[in-house]
Amino acid sequence: MSATATIYLLTAAAVFGIGVYGLLQARQILRQLLAINLMGGATFLLLITLGGGADGPPDPVPQAMVLTGIVIAVSATAFALALLVKLQDATGSSDLDPPDAE
Amino acid sequence: MTTDSATTPPSQRIPTPSGRARLLWGVQCAVILGVIWLALTGVDALILGAITVIAGGTAGAWAVPGMPYPWRPLRLFRFAGFFLWSSISGGFDVAWRALHPRLAIDPRWIRYRLELPAGQPRTLMVSILSLLPGTLSADLEPDNVLLVHALMGSDPDAVRADVAQLEREIAWFFSLPEPSGDGR
Amino acid sequence: MIALAMDAIIAIGLVWLALRTVRGANVFSAIIMFIVFGLIMSLAWARLHAPDLALAEAAIGAGITGALLLVTWRRLQVLEGSVPQVGAETRSLWLTLPTGLAAALLIAGLGWVALSLPAEPATAGELAWQRLPEMGVSNPVTGVLLGFRAYDTLLEMGVLLAAWLGAQVVASEHRPGALPGPAHEEVPLVGALLSLVVPISLLVAVYLLQAGGSAPGGAFQGGAVLAAGGVLLCLTGRLEAADQASLIERVVLILGLAVFSGVGLVMLPLGEPMLAMPGVWAIYLIETALLLSIALTLVLLFAAAPGLRRRL
Amino acid sequence: MPSEFLIGLIFLPLLGACLAVLPWRWSIRLGVFGGLASLPALLAALTLAVIRDGAWYYTLGGWTAPLGIRLFVDPLALLMLWMVAIIGGVAAAHAWHDFRPGTPAGARFWPLWLLLTAAMNALFLSADLFNLYVCLELVTLAAIPLIAMAGTATAIRAAMRYLLLALLASLVYLLGVALLYNATGTLDLYLMTDGLAASGGPATSLAFALIAAGLLLKGAVFPLHVWLPNAHASAPGPVSAVLSALVVKTAIYLIYRIWLWTLPAEDPMQGAVELFAVLGAAALIYGGILALLQERLKLVIAYSTVAQLGYLLLVLPLASVTAWQAASYQLLSHGLAKAAMFLAAANILHAVGSDRLADLERLDQRTPLSLFALALAGVSIMGLPPSGGFLAKWLLLEAAWREGRWLLLAALVLGSLLAAAYVFRILAAGLRREDPTEAEDAEGTSPIGRRQAAYALLLAVLALVAGFGAAPILDIVDAGIPAGWSAP
Amino acid sequence: MNLQEVVATALLLSGCFFYIAGTVGLLRFPDVFSRLHALTKADNLGLFLVCGGLALQQGSPRIAGLLLVIWLLGLLAATVSCHLIARRALQMTDPEQRP
């Protein structure tokens, strides 16, 4: 395994972990969505790095998978944001558990 | 809903572009697109390029910002030279100031009343002004007053002279009557 | 060595930005951090020899998602009105500590496992390279997307359609806070930007579609670029949300799915399996349909509206 | 040609969804009928083919795996597909009234519904890990707007929570898939086994742990069930039915697929089945208790789903023919019964205007048929004879007894007692009357109400009849028993 | 090392210099508007020089054209963004303190 791949693997691991942390610890949905998108990025990075992107001819299969994944992620995010606006409109709060609940 | 629409006087509103304006801009657009296409693909896919350029031109005509002004192609070169030179000197100027140990700046606001008509000339004015040494167009206030942020505002008149210089160049480029350069 | 240093800088940047996204001072700052994360991510893709992804990341990650996040944040603020945000932005310490710990453990575990991975030959990837000539395209990613794994791509169009349908449901009883208003037409530069960027986005979209056969690019990147032009039109108020999608919009929305399925089905009576491509022309036909559908879907998702209406 | 039927199962609903997007009434109708009504016929043909030839693969695009994507149909897949066709079909018929084509709600509803159907069919047939990811996302993204269609604040909030957790789950799953691709060089579920046996190591263990975590979250297995009750309870009736009966099952189905088909028998991750069982048992009891504590009908039913999913996981360590039959039968009968309950609950909610248990007195007069359907379905949920649920529970008990798993046995018994408690609590609420001498209500049931109730009743009766039709069904299912389990 | 290479090297290095100068300005300047100056002007010059250097190194007129297009578009984006952000920053400041 090349050093480049190692670096990016560790990066992916770290970003994924940070994303999980952010998701669990964030209160606002917008932040949680950001965290999820970070995790998505990390997953994609891992997929490509593991696919041997750094040495030899790049493996096109993970690239195609990530491309699909990116499009799915953006659709899901866009829908989530629309839903978020609706949530704010319907409940007056953009948190899942309003502060007074705690 | 935003404050802008409430405060913007009607004089600044852009009238619905005429058919001629659309055509003119569409053609200009198509030329630009053609150049870009060639830069992107070379000469490999000319037919698709032609179709795309026509489609892009149509889209440009649809999205036309306002009345385009006629300009003379030959004057482009001189104008480009002016533009290049002023942006390079603007870069040097700001780099020097940023790296100066004592930060050689003295920010100040300056108002300058434009005489250029709305549309392309004024657009060009507002955008290029930000690339000139020491000036930055911050807002276009009612009555065509341009709010300029000057990095070296200790000598307002020098700044005004720079702005006026640009205004003159643009007027010349579009074959407009020379502005007074007074800005008040 | 110097290449490694570059990778290290990119990696540090990514991790730091991720951290700042999560721990950002306020939501806005977190969004900006995330947008920048996307920028650096495309550098990482570049370094990993994945220019297709760099293109997609540039168009989708940095362009559309960023704008979408900012605009949503703005809509939320408008809806919130003058009511100040109540409560802390993040959870209390007793929750933060264990989650932090869990995340750290996850990172360590993932990292350890990733490092201990053997360098396996990628069977499917090798096969893809070997059999690429049968496809008639020379960009392996396009080959995988529209040939070997075309079925994924087809279902992915379903995902896009579902997302639009979802936005339609959500928008049905609620007009989302209007987009940054038509006021911007009066800002001279925006009009100019628009009149240039929209045609160029069209051009670049077609270019990417055309290039996709042999070089990085393809329907997704092209569609995203075209969508970016549409997003700009929405942002500047040239297009505004409509209650209903017009017939043309509906047709374009399902075009990708329908054409893809149709072409896939065409070969069935001839004894070929489902989704066998009749030829390279079919790939381009499908890609064109996909591009249009993707672009329109993304724009509609951005507007969070069932349909769009022209203004001006 | 059975392969065409296979294709039709996915593509007819998909193209139906495309048609239903178009604005005309006829296009929506055509899409719905073409996409849903055709499924049973296709399935019947497919079932015959499977009985004759056994399980088989279909290679999409002619690109053989591991390069391309395969579809795989076997009795387990068939069972799930039948459930989609029947439960989805009846729920669609129930939804027809509220979401009539030509109305704005109908125009929004049907494309999503068809997409959901297509996605589930695709998921049950797919043999490719990444393709399954796409399917899972499609299922989620089609299901959540359907929840949001209820339009209430609770529904929106529930949809949001579901969406966030579902996205998280897919990503965790995808991370596992990435590791597996690296380890084996293939994404095919069934080709992967050899590679896994060869490579092993911490990476694949972590990969399967991640996949399991993602699927458990999507499948709302205790303690990852938090999103489910509100999401299922606040959705429109037919949607709740399909969510509880089918959509959560997709994740459980994948757990079965991966653990029983993909994972080599000697892999250390096989030990995870014990964890699944513990979670299943905990779900059974926790879900049961919470269902008992709810004050709203639909929430009771939703928590009941949390509990009932536990049975499906309990099966995993029992590894025997009986356990396999139990799992199949639980899948089937819970699906039918739970869908019936949600449809009935929707009718009750519609008629009474509230689904608080406190408001449900004299249901036997206000919505007699729906209450009856609720009761019949409840019999199956409780696992009392004569019903499909009883047979499933019997098989489970038998399997647990044979293996000497006393704790699981105890959990099963406790779980079914809790189920009886909450089901009868609902029924008692429905039969309650403050004044026993009160004369009969004048308000009759409208023809529409009666038809809606009939759909619920149909499914409930099917769940009951399943108690008598086990022999032929199990004959087919037995042919698809996973390799490691076939030893008596 | 021929002249073309020398010039290309010089251009690239000076491009880097201007980028760094712009960033230094961004960090050192006291307020938003001053920072805008630094960013717009220095970065544009930097991009121009880098593009020029690369074009020289490549030597292909098509790529040179592409680089020119990129630079011009970057210019457009920079000035528009600069103007918009300045406007925005102005709007956000207290109306009392507006210049």
Added chain:
Amino acid sequence: MMDWLLPLTGIVLLLNLILGMLRVYRGPTAADRMLAALLFGSTTVAVLLVFAEWMDVPALRDVALLFVMLAAIISVAFVGLPESDEGNP
């Protein structure tokens, strides 16, 4: 030819990016953060162009083109933001 030139340019530009992160971090106003994002945009374009040359992946120039094309979109989106308390750090 000069093997060191392009990587060096790349690394200097990347360091420039790291430097710029400080401004995003510090703020203090939303406009400042936006500004820094712009810096990232323009620097990334330069890095991509250098990479395209250095790694011999011409497609990266297309990526750079996309970036410059789309950079303004974020700004336009930003300007549409409301005027309430976004400036607080």
Added chain:
Amino acid sequence: MTFGWQALPLYVVLISVVTAMLIFALGEGRQHVRTALNLGGAILKLVLIMLMLLAIQSGASFEFRMPLLPGLDLVLHADRLTMLFATLSALLWLITTVYAIGYLEQSPNRARFFGFFSLCVAATMGVASAGNLFTFFIFYELLTLATWPLVVHRGTPEAVAAGRLYLAYTLIGGVLLLIGLIWLHALAGGSDFIVGGSLAPLAAGNETTLRAIFVLFMLGFGVKAALLPLHSWLPRAMVAPAPVSALLHAVAVVKAGAFGLVRLVQDVFGFDLATSLGLTDLLAGLAATTVIYGSVLALRQSDLKRRLAFSTVSQVSYIALGVATGGVLATIGGLVHLVHQGLTKITLFFCAGNYAEGLGVHSVEELDGLGQRMPVTSVCFTLGAFGMIGIPPLAGFVTKWYLGAGAAASGAPWIIAVLVASTLLNAAYFLPLVHRLWFRPLPDAMAKRELAITGGRMQALVGPTIVVAAMALLAGLFAGTPGSPLFWVIRMVGGEP
């Protein structure tokens, strides 16, 4: 799986199911159609059972078998024990239906009531004709399900509470049964009922297991049979309408439990095996305790129906007692009590229902002098009470006689003591009632109260009462005649009478 005439037991079960479904489908209105359905179903069923009875007499056998699960069949067959129980419940169903039609006139939810009533009988028929334990269990649980709506029929808080208690007991009993069944299934496979016991070959080495299984079954059946610690649901269930009480006590539920105990001892374990494992002693002890305990408690009840309920607790245990004592005579006594107790107790409940409906009488004190106001009912009540006490030549006496003789023959004199004590107690709680009816003056208030049952309703209520009372009387009077229950039981137990 054959659907020819051998499947007659299935059709007997299905008749009631179909009747129930038709009644449900019919809805609340159209009372006459419902009545026709009810009676038609009941009569048809009775006819079929009679046919079966005749056919069995001439040596025919009936069996319906359908595989439910691999290795587990749903088996419905008809042996003599089946016919005993089936005839009893079919006959009483018909009579109770007539009574219920009168009783529930004008009250709400009759469709539901009669629907579940029919289902209940269907389940009872299934219990009676179950050919193996698995089938038995299915119908046994179905019986629980079908009776619950009847218990909570009135929907009042008390009714709902009683229903909850009923479920708590019966469902837990069902679970015990289920566990025992699974255990047995794992041990022996799905074995059918074989007269004399199916488990004897397995006994060696499995004694403890078999004991445990027996206890599980005993508790499972004991819940419905209201054996001692498990009886308290029964008195509480008295809130239900009188026909339901009749059903619970005489026709279906309690009898199903007792019937299960009979099957358990006789056909599953076999008496010899059960005795050798010491299990019959256990059962006999429990039954004897229940007999005494139920009677003692009955003595203390002032509510008429509750007193009758505790009397049931006591009397039903005679059946278990008889079967557990073993020997031909005691078994005859136990089995025949299945019928005799049914006839007698249903008479008493009908009468109690008549008192409650006619004059609103619920408690024992209010019975004073009612012999004048409601003479026919009171005569029937008296007959029933005497039958319960065991005054010759009434049915109860026959039972006790055989039980006592059997106990003596089996060398268990303590059982005779129990019988004597029980009889004394029976007399102690029934004779005061009879005394009140006939020899106490009628209070003025009661004399002025208007009789609520008149006309057709009168016929529907009093008619069945007379019929069951007469049957209880005749069953005792003509105990030895061919066709009588005793005759049938003797043939069953001893081969030929």
